[in-house]
Structure formats: structure tokens, C-alpha cells
Amino acid sequence: MRIAFVVARVGEERNVIQRLSLVLAEELRRQGEDVDIFPFSRAKVFSFLSYRKFSNYDCVLISNVGLQCAYFSIFKRLGLIKKLFVAISFGSDVRATENKLINLFNKISRPAIDLLIVINPDVVAVAKNRGYRHVQFVHSWASAIS
Amino acid sequence: MKILFVGRLVAFKDPLTFVKAAISLSKNMNGPTHQFVIAGDGELLEECKKLAFGFKNISILGWVKPEKVGDIMDSTDIFCQLSPYENLWASTLISAMKHKKAIICTDVGYTSRYLMHKHHVFLIPPNDQVALAEAIDILANDDEMRRMLGENAYAFVQENLSIEKITGQIRQLLSQSLHQRSAKRGRASVPVQSFIRRKSVINTLARASYGLNCSPKLFAMRAMSRMSTFPSGTSFSGPVMSA
Numbered sequence: 001m002r003i004a005f006v007v008a009r010v011g012e013e014r015n016v017i018q019r020l021s022l023v024l025a026e027e028l029r030r031q032g033e034d035v036d037i038f039p040f041s042r043a044k045v046f047s048f049l050s051y052r053k054f055s056n057y058d059c060v061l062i063s064n065v066g067l068q069c070a071y072f073s074i075f076k077r078l079g080l081i082k083k084l085f086v087a088i089s090f091g092s093d094v095r096a097t098e099n100k101l102i103n104l105f106n107k108i109s110r111p112a113i114d115l116l117i118v119i120n121p122d123v124v125a126v127a128k129n130r131g132y133r134h135v136q137f138v139h140s141w142a143s144a145i146s
Numbered sequence: 147m148k149i150l151f152v153g154r155l156v157a158f159k160d161p162l163t164f165v166k167a168a169i170s171l172s173k174n175m176n177g178p179t180h181q182f183v184i185a186g187d188g189e190l191l192e193e194c195k196k197l198a199f200g201f202k203n204i205s206i207l208g209w210v211k212p213e214k215v216g217d218i219m220d221s222t223d224i225f226c227q228l229s230p231y232e233n234l235w236a237s238t239l240i241s242a243m244k245h246k247k248a249i250i251c252t253d254v255g256y257t258s259r260y261l262m263h264k265h266h267v268f269l270i271p272p273n274d275q276v277a278l279a280e281a282i283d284i285l286a287n288d289d290e291m292r293r294m295l296g297e298n299a300y301a302f303v304q305e306n307l308s309i310e311k312i313t314g315q316i317r318q319l320l321s322q323s324l325h326q327r328s329a330k331r332g333r334a335s336v337p338v339q340s341f342i343r344r345k346s347v348i349n350t351l352a353r354a355s356y357g358l359n360c361s362p363k364l365f366a367m368r369a370m371s372r373m374s375t376f377p378s379g380t381s382f383s384g385p386v387m388s389a
Contacts, residue, residue: 001320013211016237027313059320084324091232115323117316122232122255136319139235144309146216146241 002034004057004083008068010039016145017090021063023144024088040068051075059084065093065116070105073112087113091120094127106130147286148181150222150247152215152238155188160228160252160273162190165197167278168204179203180286185210185218219245223292224285227251230272234260235307243303246296250281264291266299 005028007021028035036057044050051072054060060076060083062069075081087109094116096102116132118124119140127135149168153159161184168182180203184194187209198204210218215238219225225242227233232255242249243266251257253269263269268285270277285292 001317001324003320014209016212019212020237023309024313024316027309028317031310031313031317033317058324061320084320084327086320086323114327115319117319119235120232121234121259134323138312138315138319139307140237140240141307141309141312142235142237142240143244143303143307145212146219146237146244 001059002057003028003036004038004054004060005035006038006040006060006062006068006072008040008064008066010037016142017064019145020090020140020142021088024141027141027144040071042067044068045071051081054081054083057083059086062087063090065089065109065113066102066105069113070108073109076112077108084114085112086115086117089116089118089120089123089127091118091123094118094123094130094132097126097130147224148183148222149224149226149282150183150185150218150242151226151228152185152210152218152241153227153236155184155186155190155194157190158229158231159186159188160230161186161188161194162197163228163273163275163278164226165194165204166275167282169197169201170275171279171282172201172203180282181205183207183218183222185215215241216245219247222247224282225249226278227267228272228278230254233257240303240307243299243307246300248285248292248295249299250278250285261299261302264295266302267295 005021005025007018007025009015009018010022012018022037025035025037038050038053045067060072060081062072062085065087069087072081073085076085093102094106110131113132113134115134115136116127117136117138118127119138121137124135124137151161151164153161155161164182164184168180171180172182182204184205185207191206191208195206198206207218219241222242222245225238225247227236227239227242227249229236229252233239233251234256239249239251249267251261251267251269252272253263254272257267258269261267261269268281270281285295
């Protein structure tokens with residue numbers, strides 16, 4: 001399977017999510033998948049043709065329902081991305097219902113996401129309440145970075 | 147005995163209960179002094195420092211590099227995970243489990259579904275500094291229970307939280323979704339194809355009707371009622387009409 005893996009804040013030492021994502025990408029590769037990392041920064045928001053790179057992949061995997069997810073969800077909703085769209089939630093992105101920005105990201109992303117993978121069993125109900133249709137729980141692989 | 151709290155110093159992780167329990171244990175202690183260590187930063191850092199002021203056995207380290215957390219964890223006897231909302235799966239909790247530490251954990255959300263009381267962790271109610279102080283006391287005085295909790299927690303990580311196993315599950319989810327999607331697309335294409343087929347039939351009829359100077363509807367009716375009008379091999383010409 002050819003997977004385009006969008007990861008934000010790559011290289012930020014304090015960000016656990018990007019470390020977990022990179023470790024997951026490495027393990028997916030080790031298990032035989034063809035994974036390419038697409039680092040996402042806020043500046044990428046202005047490169048309107050970046051979605052075109054996904055045409056060579058079977059699936060777009062996005063780490064965290066944040067700005068990166070909302071951004072590519074717009075292209076998906078416009079029909080410009082026709083690939084399977086999977087987001088991995090690490091909790092806070094779906095849980096925080098009073099943060100206006102997070103609410104906006106969720107509102108934009110929700111219809112575009114074909115599958116939401118959560119690593120926190122408590123978040124499954126929260127995500128379903130927020131309107132995500134396909135939510136799956138897997139355990140966290142944080143043992144690989146500790 | 148060294149007791150550790152690692153995490154963001156925010157209400158979601160409840161470091162204040164840890165500091166309050168540490169203070170109460172430090173005040174009442176008759177035996178050897180426990181060392182309480184807090185690693186992390188956040189909006190409650192100043193409040194934690196203010197509360198812990200004057201207690202030399204409570205150290206607040208601030209943010210610690212991820213690679214250093216392992217070293218701190220190694221030298222710890224008891225680890226505390228005290229969120230009043232959810233604990234699974236905090237990276238720090240998994241790290242403590244992997245380092246075979248005795249863990250005191252709040253019984254919230256799905257915690258007790260995966261981690262058994264006095265088997266994997268020592269469960270206490272959330273926001274309860276008295277219960278935390280009691281739990282620290284129990285574990286500090288019971289080497290065997292600390293060892294047993296650490297071993298069982300480590301076994302849980304080995305059995306359930308390995309990256310190989312979880313990546314396998316994620317791969318399975320991705321391929322299932324991909325298959326479901328292509329199956330759905332296959333079903334969706336049927337009505338589209340039949341619509342195109344219907345349209346091409348109408349176009350053929352229209353073309354034929356133009357050749358014969360009659361409307362497509364009339365032509366279709368004639369064709370259906372008197373099929374013998376057009377012997378096989380009859381060709382029709384005329385402009386293509388949209389349906």
C-alpha cells in the first residue's frame with residue numbers, strides 16, 4: 001500500500017505527536033508498506049497545489065486532526081483529493097470542545113475523514129458525539145519512544 | 147523513596163494533588179524522608195512552586211528533554227499518573243510501565259478496564275490527595291507489591307503495547323477501509339453505467355428518428371410496435387441529440 005503520511009511540526013523536540021508519527025511511519029515501512037512523509041508547516045497553507053502529490057498514493061494518512069487535516073480536507077471535500085482519507089487522533093485534537101480553533105478544524109475535517117483512528121479509548125465516545133462516523137481505537141505505541 | 151510526577155502542569159494532569167500529598171507526607175513523616183520530583187511545565191508551574199516552597203524534598207525540574215525522562219524514571223520507585231479525566235494512553239504512563247515502576251493511577255475513564263487495581267497499578271480516586279498520600283505510604287512500605295506491580299505493568303506493555311502489534315492493527319484497518327471504499331465505488335458505478343447505457347440508447351433512437359423525420363418518442367413507439375419496419379442492416383444518419 002502506498003501511503004502519504006502528513007505530519008506537522010516535524011523536528012520539534014517538545015512535540016510527542018510528531019515523534020510518535022515518525023516512529024509509526026518507520027514501522028509501517030519495516031512491515032512492507034510504501035510510506036512517504038509529507039512534513040506540514042503553516043507556510044504550506046499557501047501552496048495550493050500541494051494536494052496533487054497525493055495522486056500517486058492509495059491512502060492519505062494524517063497525524064492529528066489539526067490545521068493540516070483541515071487544510072487537506074478542503075481539497076478532499078472539493079473532490080480534488082480522491083484517496084482514502086485517514087486521520088490519527090492523539091486525543092486533545094478531538095477532545096477539546098471549547099477551543100474555537102479546534103472546533104473549526106474538526107468541523108472542516110469531519111466530512112472528509114473516511115476513518116478516524118484514536119489511541120485513547122475515552123476519546124472514542126467523544127469522537128462519535130462530534131459526528132465522526134468511522135472511529136477505531138488502537139493502543140498507543142508510545143512504548144517505542146520511551 | 148523517590149516519587150515521580152511527569153507531565154504537563156495543567157489541570158488536566160492535576161499536578162496540584164501530587165504537590166499537596168507530597169506536602170502532607172513531608173509534614174507528617176517520622177521515618178526517612180521521601181523525595182518528590184515533578185518534571186514538566188505548564189500554566190500551573192508557578193502555583194506548584196509556590197505550594198512546594200520551603201520543602202527541600204520536593205523538586206520541580208520544569209521541562210525535561212525526552213531522552214532524560216528515561217534516566218529520571220530509572221532512579222524512581224513510584225510513579226504517579228493523576229489525571230481526573232483520563233489516563234490511557236499517556237506516553238509518561240507507558241514509559242513508567244516499561245521501566246517496571248510501581249504506578250499510582252487515578253481510576254477514571256477506561257483506566258480500570260485495562261489496568262487492574264493492585265495487579266498492574268494502584269488505583270485511587272481522582273483529586274484525592276489523602277488517598278494519594280495513603281497509596282504512597284502503602285507502596286513505600288511494601289517492596290514486594292512495588293516489584294509485583296512493576297513486573298505486571300511491564301508484561302502488559304510487552305503483550306499489548308508493542309509497536310509491531312499496533313502497526314499491524316493499523317495496517318489492517320487501512321486495508322479494510324481501502325477494500326470497503328473500492329467495494330462501495332463498485333456499487334456506485336452500477337447506476338452510473340446504466341444511466342450512460344440508457345442515454346446511448348436514446349441517442350441512437352434520436353439519430354434514427356431524425357433520419358425518418360419523426361420525434362424520438364414516436365420513433366421508439368413505432369419501432370416497438372412494428373419491429374419489422376426496419377430490416378436488419380438498416381443504417382440511420384442524423385445529428386446526435388442529447389437525452
